[in-house]
Amino acid sequence: MKIKIYKRLIISFFILLYGIIPAFSQLTDNYTPIEPKGKIPERFFQSLKGKTSVKIVVEDEQLSKRQKREFKTTTQFALQELFLSGDIYYNDPCTPYVRQITKNLLKHLPESAEVDVFISRFVSPNAAVWQDGTLILNIGLLAQLENEAQLAFVIAHEIGHHQLHHPFRQYIRTQQLSNIQKRTLDNLKAQVAYNRQNEQDADAFALDLLAKAGYTTNSAHEVLNLLTRDRFDTNENLLKDLHPSLGACKEIDIAPILNEGSVKSHFAPNMIAQRQERLPDTQDGQLFLLSNQNFKRMNDIAQFEVIENAYRGADYTFCLYRSLVLKKEYPNNIYLKSKIAESLFQLYLYKKRDRLLQLLRHHKQPHYSAEAHEKIICYMKRIDENAFRQMAEQLILQYYKSLKEQSESIVITQAKFTELVYGIDKARPYFDHYLEYYKGGKHTQYVKKRLE
Secondary structure, three states: OHHHHHHHHHHHHHHHHHHHHHHHOOOOOOOOOOOOOOOOOHHHHHHHOOOOOOOOOOOOOOOOHHHHHHHHHHHHHHHHHHHHOOOEOOOOOOHHHHHHHHHHHHOOOOOOOOOEEEEEOOOOOOEEEOOOOEEEEEHHHHHHOOOHHHHHHHHHHHHHHHHOOHHHHHHHHHHHHHHOOOOHHHHHHHHHHHHHHHHHHHHHHHHHHHHHHOEOOOHHHHHHHHOOEOOOOOOOOHHHHOOOOOOOOOOOOOHHHHOOOOOOHHHOHHHHHHHHHOOOOOOOOEOOOOOHHHHHHHHHHHHHHHHHHHHHOOOHHHHHHHHHHHHOOOOOOHHHHHHHHHHHHHHHHHHHOOOHHHHHHHOOOOOOEOHHHHHHHHHHHHOOHHHHHHHHHHHHHHHHHHHOOOOHHHHHHHHHHHHHHHOHHHHHHHHHHHHHHOOOOOOHHHHHHHHO
C-alpha cells in the first residue's frame, strides 16, 4: 500500500514539474504564447451545458422559488459565456501548480468542498468564485504576486467566499435593495458596507485556512498592498530603453486622458485599509510549501502572458510598459523585442490617424496605479507625430537588422511600418524577405496580398 502511495506521489510530482519546465526553458531567449491544445477538459463541457451544481442556501426563505431559479440560471449563463469566450486556459503549464495549492488548502476544511480552479487571460489582478465552485484566477493576478503564500491567501480568500455562500447572499442582497424604495445614495452605502463585511469575513476565513496549511499569514498584508500598487512600478525612465534621448513627462495628469471612473468598492484604498486593520501581525508559517522554483516559473510565464493578452486586447501602452520591465530580466528575449516593436507600430498608427487619445481612453487602467506606465501614456500623448515616427523607425529597424532571421513578427512589423511611412515600393523588399525566410508563416496570405 505504501509503495503505491509513493508511486502516485512521484508521478504527481513529475507531472507538475514537467508540465511547467518546457514553457520556462525558452524564457531566456524567446517565448511562445500559450495556445489551447490537447483534449478539452470535461469541466468545460459541464459549464457549457449548464450541468454544474449551483448550491442554494435554503435557510433564507425570503427568496422566492423564482428568484432562486433565476440565480441558478444567471450563474450558469455567466459561466457558459466565460468558457465559450476563449479566455480560459486549459492544458497550460500554470494551472497544475495552482490546483495543487488549492488541493492542499481544501484538505484542511472540516468538510470537502467542490472547488475547481481555472486561470483566465484577463490582465487585471483579480479573482472570483461562483456558487457552483468555479474559481477563476486572472493571469494578471498570478503575475502580480511574489510568492506561494500570497497565492495561497488569494485562493483561500475565494474559498472563503464560496464556503460562506457570498455569491448567493450577494444576489439576495441585490434583490432586497432593488425592492426597497430608498435613495440611490442610501442603497450605495448599504451595498458598500455589505461588501466590506463579506471581504473581511473571507479574509478571516483565509487566515485560518493558511495557518492550518502552514503558510505565513503575513502574506495577507502583502496581497492587499499589491492590490493598490503595481509590483513592477519603477522610478526608472523606461523610455530611455527605446531611445537614449527620450525624456519622461515631468507633470503627469492622466486622469483627463483616460477619463477614469470610480474604483470598485472592494479595491478602493479606504476599503483595503480597513481590511488591513483587521489582519493580525504575524509571520508564523512558510512562504513556500510546494516549490519556490515552480512558483518562479509560473510567475514568469504569467508575466509573458500578461504582455501577450494586453497586446491581443489592443492595450498597446500596457503591453509596451510590461515588455520594457520584463526585458530588464530577459534582455535578449526575442519575444519581448517583437512585442516592443509591434506596440510601437500600433501606437504610431493610431497617432498618425489622430486616434491615439481615443485608444488610450478605451483602455481603463488596472485598479492600481503605476507611475512608470503613466509616464509612457503621457509621453505617447504629448510627443508629436514626426518625433514618434523617428523614434519608432530607428528601434524597429535596429531589431530587424539583428533578428530578421529569427523573428517573423519583427520582419512583418518592419514591412508594415515601412509601407505606412514610405509606401509599398519601399516596403516590398521587407515583404519579399518575409516570404523567403518564413514560408508558410501566419502572415503569408497578408504578405502575398500586399505584393499583388
